[in-house]
Amino acid sequence: MKRFSAELLGRQLTAIFTAWGMPADHVDQTVRAMLYADLSGIDSHGISMMALYQQHRKAGKLVMAPKIDVVQDGPVTALIDGGGGLGHAPGTMAMNRAIEKCMQLGLAAVGVRNSNHFGAAGYYAKLAADRGVIGMATTSGWKESIVPTFGAKPMFPTNPIAFAVPAGHNRPFVLDMATSTAAIGKFTLARRHGRKVPKDWALAPGGKPSTDPQVGLDHRLLTPLGGTREMGSHKGYGLAAMVEILSTVLTGGSYSPTRRQRYGDAAPFNVGHFFMTIHPAAFRPKVEFAADMDHLIDALYGTPRADRRQPVLVAGDPEETARREGTKRGIPLPDDLVALLTDIAGDCRAENLLKPASRRRKA
Amino acid sequence: MKRFSAELLGRQLTAIFTAWGMPADHVDQTVRAMLYADLSGIDSHGISMMALYQQHRKAGKLVMAPKIDVVQDGPVTALIDGGGGLGHAPGTMAMNRAIEKCMQLGLAAVGVRNSNHFGAAGYYAKLAADRGVIGMATTSGWKESIVPTFGAKPMFPTNPIAFAVPAGHNRPFVLDMATSTAAIGKFTLARRHGRKVPKDWALAPGGKPSTDPQVGLDHRLLTPLGGTREMGSHKGYGLAAMVEILSTVLTGGSYSPTRRQRYGDAAPFNVGHFFMTIHPAAFRPKVEFAADMDHLIDALYGTPRADRRQPVLVAGDPEETARREGTKRGIPLPDDLVALLTDIAGDCRAENLLKPASRRRKA
Secondary structure (H helix, E strand, O other), X not given: OEEEOHHHHHHHHHHHHHHOOOOHXXXXXXXXXXHHHHHOOOHHHOHHHHHHHHHHHHOOOOOOOOOOEEEEEOOXXXXXXXXXXXXXXXXXXXXHHHHHHHHHHOEEEEEEEXXXXXXXXXXXHHHXXXXXXXXXXXXXXXXXXXXXXXXXXXXXXXXXXXXXXXXOOOOOEEEEEOOEOOOHHHHHHHHHOOOOOOOOOEEOOOOOEEOOHHXXXXXXXXXXXXXXXXXXXXXXXXXXXXXXXXXXXXOOOOOHHHHHHHHOOOOOOOEEEEEEEEXXXXXXXXXXXXXXXXXXXXXXXXXXXXXXOOOOOOOOHHHHHHHHHHHHHOEEEOHHHHHHHHHHHHHOOOOOOOHHHHHHHHO | OEXXXXXXXXXXXXXXXXXXXXXXXXXXXXXXXXXXXXXXXXXXXXXXXXXXXXXHHHOOOOOOOOOOEEEEEOOOEEEEEOOOOOOHHHHHHHHHHHHHHHHHHOEEEEEEEEEOOOOOHHHHHHXXXXXXXXEEEEEOOOOOXXXXXXXXXXXXXXXXXXXXXXXXXXXXXXXXXXXXXXXXXXXXXHHHXXXXXXXXXXXXXXXXXXXXXXXXXXXXXXXXXXXXXXXXXXXXXXXXXXXXXXXXHOXXXXXXXXXXXXXXXXXXXXXXXXXXXXXXXHOOOHHHHHHHHHHHHHHHHOOOEOOOOOOOOOOOHHHHHHHHHHHHHOEEEOHHHHXXXXXXXXXXXXXXXXXXXXXXXXX
16 A cells, blocks of 8 residues: 555645635645544545545535534533534534633533534544543434344444543543444455454344345444343443434434434435533642543553553554554555545546546546 | 332331431432332342442441532532442432533533442433433442453453433433443352353453353453454443543542552542533423434334344333332342341341341341
């Protein structure tokens, strides 16, 4: 895979979004959030989403210059209408508002409705931690993939939840997790390598487990975290439901399984997000909080290992490692993704900055 | 198993706590929370805890008439010091305070430090839902039982998290889950029936999985929700850490693995809890929120089944079913638990209201 600097990829995305008619401030927020995902090794939520964004845009499911409105605003809560555009701009706006509010009263929550894909949930949670406060972010989706325990049909998107917490000498704790057992991207990877997937990642139609990654990809019958009832899948299912409640029921977003039924196929996805912030200083001196976070994190790193070659990690470590590597050596993009960006740029007459393809285009 | 009415058991517990020197208002709050657990079928968190409470009391680890102090109080946040007593009274006080505060500004969070076991987390979350707002509750513990992914030593208690959400025609959604794969009580049950436990519920010393329930009970090397890295145990581990952060790092409670190290064995457990409330009306009209909760819950009940005899449940259903049964027919108590209550009552010279044993005592 060829590597590209985040700076170059950022300019390429900027060129495309600008050509799509996205306002400059939205472009900036969208590109930042997307590059965070790719730099952090969360490839599935960054540049690779451009295929889908392009598809949604062409299908009239994405407003490129949305009117983002604050429809409700209180001392510690707010509700933002995303205007039917991508979620990165309203998401960033919402989290920033939650951060500002919690600087005043120690706690805040901001919801977003009428939005779309917003990238990696951890990005927004980390915005809070980088400002010294605890952040939480959840989002709904538009495509059901998680099957409730005892069910045979998916009833939730992979409904992620993210938390980020600032520490002292340690980097922030950043937990960013789908509430399904495995991410869709892992099925794609298994298929590419001709491997089976573990038995309880997904079901075949009818409700029996399947190890064929193609079955997982075709039918999207993913198990909730836990995998089976015996292993606690009712907990993963419960968490997926709670993420849905915060992201859509609370904000006025659409619950996907009833959206089509209630509003028809042409209705906007009306994805919802939920952001929360907690200021440690509302509870105890910040320096004590940071010291105790370090005690916790240091203790976790010191956990005796099951396998001496594999250290115990703390949430956010793999992403941090990827970020260091990506910042130094560039972000690796598979050839088909480079080709896709080239096509998309060509399609909207944006400048193609990824050279080899650019040469091809000029030829 | 003999069944006893909640009313009778409540009077028995009241007699014991009163004899232990607990103030009347604390007794009332403690008994309510405990009976909720037993009525809801969460046996492990109700009356069966009396053995441990008695043990902690005798070991000087429980203050029976604690001074419960509000040490920090803002418009939407507060911090309560439990004074070293049981957690039910400060927990109830904290959740009620969070409910009152969120009636004003739509959102609130209250922490508790210097506490102890508080029963079932779902009880507190449901206090909020019963008042029409979303509730969340977490707690730390004093005994490590969850092993981080890749680790060979437990680094977290079973760190539960609970959410409750009011609906319209449906009863509230109530999710109450430990962040371990399985509860300790399930190991006791397997041992009693001479059964093995599923492979990935617990590890043997060294870090390999063990199916022997006795190994799980002796060593408390429980896996985090997910069970294995492949099945997403890093998510369960991350959630356990997040519950610990909210319950202890934020409140000034003790993180168990470092407590002994930092403060010695004689130090109080300093258990911490965290409570949060969100008022739906801060985001959208309450009637719309309730209608959408019903759409969600009704859709979940309508999920096609994997096995037609087993309907898809919604978080809180098993507890609701147990509560109906328990209210009608009484709470079933195993003989050894009745004997224990009898002993405890005898020991503190409280009246014994559970007849057969009472007769024995009089003989």
